[in-house]
Amino acid sequence: MITINPENPSSNESVVFEFVVFTNGCCAPFTTVGGSHFNVEMVYNDPPTPVLGASVPIDFNWPVGRLEAVEYTISLTTISGNTSSLIFSVSQG
Numbered sequence: 001m002i003t004i005n006p007e008n009p010s011s012n013e014s015v016v017f018e019f020v021v022f023t024n025g026c027c028a029p030f031t032t033v034g035g036s037h038f039n040v041e042m043v044y045n046d047p048p049t050p051v052l053g054a055s056v057p058i059d060f061n062w063p064v065g066r067l068e069a070v071e072y073t074i075s076l077t078t079i080s081g082n083t084s085s086l087i088f089s090v091s092q093g
Contacts, residue, residue: 001019001020001021001084002017002018002019002074002076002084002085002086003017003018003019004016004017004018004074004086004088005017005018008088008091009067009088009090009091010069010090010091010092010093011066011067011068011069011090011091011092011093012066012093013066013093014063014064014065014066015063015064015065015066015067015090016061016062016063016064017038017040017061017062017063017064017074018059018060018061019040019059019060019061019062019076020057020058020059021042021057021058021060021076021078022055022056022057022058023042023055023056023058023079024051024052024053024054024055024056025049025050025051025052025056026044026045026049026051026079027042027043027044027045027079028042028043028045029041029042029043029060029062030042030043031062033064036070036071036072036073037072037073037074037075038062038064038072038073038074038075039074039075039077040062040074040075040076040077041076041077042076042077042078042079043079044079067090068090069089069090069091069092069093070089070090071087071088071089071090072087072088072089072090073085073086073087074086074088
């Protein structure tokens with residue numbers, strides 16, 4: 001799950017992406033930015049960590065700061081390859 005805080009940001013507000021991901025402890029977020037596209041990919045830990053018996057939710061934040069007033073996409077790809085995306089706009093502040 002992806003949440004943007006504040007929900008409807010303006011260009012004079014700092015933006016934080018908030019995520020809830022179910023994992024068995026084997027992976028961590030890897031973040032990249034390409035223009036107006038923010039991407040989070042869950043990747044296997046290196047070195048490997050102990051794997052839990054069942055998936056549990058983990059919360060993590062990505063503070064990206066102030067953004068220009070344009071449209072953006074944030075995508076989250078899980079370790080199994082499932083991708084969810086959210087398109088949002090930043091208004092002029």
